Amino acid sequence: MDLDLRKLRYFAAVAEHRHFGRAAEQLYIAQPVLSRQIRALEQELGCALLVRTTRNVQLTPAGEQLQEEARAVFATVDAAVRRVHETDRGVERLVVAFAPGLHVSEAVRAFGATHPGVEIALLRLHWWEQDPPLRDGRADVGYLRRPFDDTGLRSVPVGSEPKVACLPAHHPLARRRALTGADLDGEPILDAQARRTSSVEEKFELIAAGHGIALVPRSVARSYSRPDLVYRPVTDAAPVETCVVVAEDRRERRVLDFVTIAAETLGEQPARLAAVD
Amino acid sequence: MDLDLRKLRYFAAVAEHRHFGRAAEQLYIAQPVLSRQIRALEQELGCALLVRTTRNVQLTPAGEQLQEEARAVFATVDAAVRRVHETDRGVERLVVAFAPGLHVSEAVRAFGATHPGVEIALLRLHWWEQDPPLRDGRADVGYLRRPFDDTGLRSVPVGSEPKVACLPAHHPLARRRALTGADLDGEPILDAQARRTSSVEEKFELIAAGHGIALVPRSVARSYSRPDLVYRPVTDAAPVETCVVVAEDRRERRVLDFVTIAAETLGEQPARLAAVD
DNA sequence: GTGGATTGATACCCTCAAGGCATGGATCTC
């Protein structure tokens, strides 16, 4: 059973006005209807949302939470309808995903110059979720770092780069110029299996706070530097390969064109990803 | 009139199976019902979603778009219901927002140590939208940079820092060690009024691509460095003040506690925000 | 303290959309 958007909108009105009568007036329905709908919503959710006295209405903590969640729900729905209409009117959209530290401006610019009618959106990826957005349609094309699950995907390698260790500035190993894998034995590594952080910045916050260290591609080190973190090369770590990736069944012109342009852009200038120190 | 989640779920099933009969079977409804519901959805949206032949079903571009949007809608709704239930069961949540370049790990760690039962979520803010999330409930407390609209908000200053100019590495002004405001006259400044970018990284992509320059607080320069961008101090630019901010009507214990801890954390170590070169 | 005003809840009725069943029309397969 689904949450009913109508009831949710009714609840949002009551939560805003803190008053059934005025909320009903705004919704152009009768007040008793509103009372019943809200009560039904509470039953469906299985928790109280409002504290009713005969003189006023207050929100329970769950009610306040729902008031906020309602905003997100309506924003998502409105955006969905808008984008469907745009697509129906012929607007072409290309969602380019990129793993942290990778730069897409050149390819986007080159693509935009030859495809002025295509609206481009960027999507930040995360370490722990690189390929799913390409498979489920959230993104049309992506810049990914191996390893990732490439079943059902087509990958074009566009460069490779060494790994570096990211340490807190006060870490004992930070005094060394370079490290080897053996140096890192016993260190707590924050990897994809660890508690999932919602952004790159959060991961660095954890490292800075002393919760662990991380092995990251050098381009990440170049993009995110902080005074309380240091990066040290790990001489015997395997290099990381970057790929431009699309789902195998995507055959739209704009998608194929972007892949071509992206491969050319990076292919001509491999120094972008594998620059010298 | 609202999009109907029931119809949307029906559509998602048809889009997945590419077949009315099997979709109806999965939904435990009769096939004719499904035909009518989908047709009604198409009328409500005002655009065709499916191309029906008597032998199979295909999606129109708008239909493919809606299939993808449906995923986002359901994910949002599910998360909303889940969080409401959690709140109802007594789980306390604190959403800490932060403007780009600010680091919250110390305060979060200190808060977590004294409030082990409170679940903490982080929310990245943008230049053009700093204070609204605090006012509409998306965030409980935030680290903001002036200027922002502080009506209805309570702000605790916690530090100030100079501004620097962010330029493409090949820009003529990049050869200078320091700049003044006069040097930047006539340069295209990417500010909050400019075309809105959805992340800090995108803004830097634009700068790197030569679309303009930006004036940013020094802590942003410290957090995001790239080989194709350079930062230069602007000697006569007004410093930027950072504040910990909450809505005036927020009086929950966990919110007030976090503000206290945040102010103490940054107050004791002002070097965090205003470090030497 | 008492009566009027305000506010949310309840009772009862009506309407219409959602859903089921039977069937039609079109297309593919053999």
Added chain:
DNA sequence: GAGATCCATGCCTTGAGGGTATCAATCCAC
């Protein structure tokens, strides 16, 4: 061309959404 497959249409039933009238509880004014 007969049968199978698949989506659409017609018709009926049911239940959720909505309206009006009214009640119960509280607040406020005098």
